[in-house]
Amino acid sequence: MSSDNNNEVSGGNRGLMIFLRVAVVLVIVALVAVLVAIYIGIMGKHEQAVQATTEAPTVAEEVTTEAPAAATASDTDMAVVPNGDAAVIDEDSWMAGKTIYHPVSTNNTIHLPHADMQAFQDVIANSEGNDTSSSDDGSGGSAWDTVQITLGNVNGSINNSTPGDALKTQTLVSTYMILVDLDTDTIVAERNCEAVVSPASMTKILTVLTARDFIDESNLDDTFIISTDITEYVRKNDCSAVGFTPESEVTVRDMLYGTILPSGADAAMGLAEYCCGDQETFVAAMNQKVAELGLSQTAHFTNVVGMYDPDLHCTMKDMAVILGMAVQDDLLRDVLSLRTYTTDATFIYPETTEEGTSEEDVPEEDKMPITVSNWFLRKIEDKGFDGQVVAAKTGFVNESGCCAASYYEADNGKRYICVTGNSFSSWRAIYDHCSVYRSLTD
Numbered sequence: 001m002s003s004d005n006n007n008e009v010s011g012g013n014r015g016l017m018i019f020l021r022v023a024v025v026l027v028i029v030a031l032v033a034v035l036v037a038i039y040i041g042i043m044g045k046h047e048q049a050v051q052a053t054t055e056a057p058t059v060a061e062e063v064t065t066e067a068p069a070a071a072t073a074s075d076t077d078m079a080v081v082p083n084g085d086a087a088v089i090d091e092d093s094w095m096a097g098k099t100i101y102h103p104v105s106t107n108n109t110i111h112l113p114h115a116d117m118q119a120f121q122d123v124i125a126n127s128e129g130n131d132t133s134s135s136d137d138g139s140g141g142s143a144w145d146t147v148q149i150t151l152g153n154v155n156g157s158i159n160n161s162t163p164g165d166a167l168k169t170q171t172l173v174s175t176y177m178i179l180v181d182l183d184t185d186t187i188v189a190e191r192n193c194e195a196v197v198s199p200a201s202m203t204k205i206l207t208v209l210t211a212r213d214f215i216d217e218s219n220l221d222d223t224f225i226i227s228t229d230i231t232e233y234v235r236k237n238d239c240s241a242v243g244f245t246p247e248s249e250v251t252v253r254d255m256l257y258g259t260i261l262p263s264g265a266d267a268a269m270g271l272a273e274y275c276c277g278d279q280e281t282f283v284a285a286m287n288q289k290v291a292e293l294g295l296s297q298t299a300h301f302t303n304v305v306g307m308y309d310p311d312l313h314c315t316m317k318d319m320a321v322i323l324g325m326a327v328q329d330d331l332l333r334d335v336l337s338l339r340t341y342t343t344d345a346t347f348i349y350p351e352t353t354e355e356g357t358s359e360e361d362v363p364e365e366d367k368m369p370i371t372v373s374n375w376f377l378r379k380i381e382d383k384g385f386d387g388q389v390v391a392a393k394t395g396f397v398n399e400s401g402c403c404a405a406s407y408y409e410a411d412n413g414k415r416y417i418c419v420t421g422n423s424f425s426s427w428r429a430i431y432d433h434c435s436v437y438r439s440l441t442d
Contacts, residue, residue, distance in 0.1 A: 046202070059248060082196065102321060104186055109190065177316065177421075177436065188441070196315055200407050205393050206322050209322060212332055224250060226248050234265045244267070257372070269305065293322065297322060326391075334392035337390050342371045343373070377392050380406075392404060400422065414441065
């Protein structure tokens, strides 16, 4: 009996030992499984992070093929745009609800040969700063001979039916160019369009775009005194001007239209001071507008005129976005599309007034308004298109050459924006826009 009991106890102990060993093994297996799962999870997240980093688009790459809607204050996230840190557009802004164009390249985009900019160093260095434009400017000279290219016909384009002067209407000289189809928000053709360059007086499109935050049709008759500081700045820097005289009282309307049609620096500076009290504050508002449009990685402005400054720059693509916003507003569209404008204010008429006579001593009958013109629109309107160049602004400084931005509506209903930079004359800039609209639109 005693022997049987001992055997039963011994057997029970062996069973317990086997059970404990199995349990330990199972616990170890479970721990290993947990550790493996944790390791796989960590490595998976690391791989996703690396993939996201390597696939993140750069400034030059496209984020989306669709134009993003304008953001409003109610949006919880920043608007996603291809180029930069777009700020939230306040829902009370006139820009709220407008389309922020961000044209993207497609497989059909025509990439024209880039120019060798080294060829222009001597031209810029030896320039006296004058645009000696002539209506005979149909071909390039000096360094521009090396970049002149001939555009081919697009199926259905105007050149298939009414080619005109092929030298003038199919030859592209400008070293920078972008043509945007606004209906598809795509780049039809480009030539070095993302190079960061000086926009010269095309800057004034942004000037009136920014001023629009502060003015509307209700205060166009408000008046502002043009200071001597403004007129002296214009004189010393040989800026284009409306011709406002020192201490003259002008309307906001005069300054708004005067900024664009004759590219008046006196009007632009007065407009800035009327809106913000001083130009520094207004320039800050211009750069805020740039951020709202998602352009701040490549566009930055330091003055309202477009005078050359290494810190004042943008791309042709940026300027297309700026003009695309401006033409959506009725007031700005009218400013940019008007051929001629006569000022509300009257000024001393020099042919009937002795030099040095003070303003208050001049009889009213000897004072006259000033009539100004949009030179680009006046010169391009007779060139014969299957459509109309509706709005435009030109620019020139040595460092940018002659440049221009225009908005075109084809007879078939399609809408385009073209921006060009660094042509050898303002006439040639006009012919370049003729070339682009005739050869590259349908």
